[in-house]
Amino acid sequence: MLKLRLKKTGRKRAPSYRLVIIENSCRRDGRPVDEVGYYNPISKQYNLDGTKIKKWLDSGVKPTKTVFYLLKKAEII
DSSP: OEEEEEEEEEETTEEEEEEEEEETTSOTTSOOSEEEEEEETTTTEEEEOHHHHHHHHHTTOEEOHHHHHHHHHTTOO
16 A cells, blocks of 8 residues: 655755655655655645646555645645
């Protein structure tokens, strides 16, 4: 089953995340199927590819709770 979740990048005490489509049994920083955006919680910046995300959601990908709220904030859901 595929999930839409965050993949941690950055360094200690300065995290940034990429929104990725990944198999739910893979580790957090594993190899993604597709990258659809990024999120920086420190500066509150995000850049999401709405068309790709909608395509994946229509095909049955489930977002995690945190990603769901981020998509809601960006008015994609």
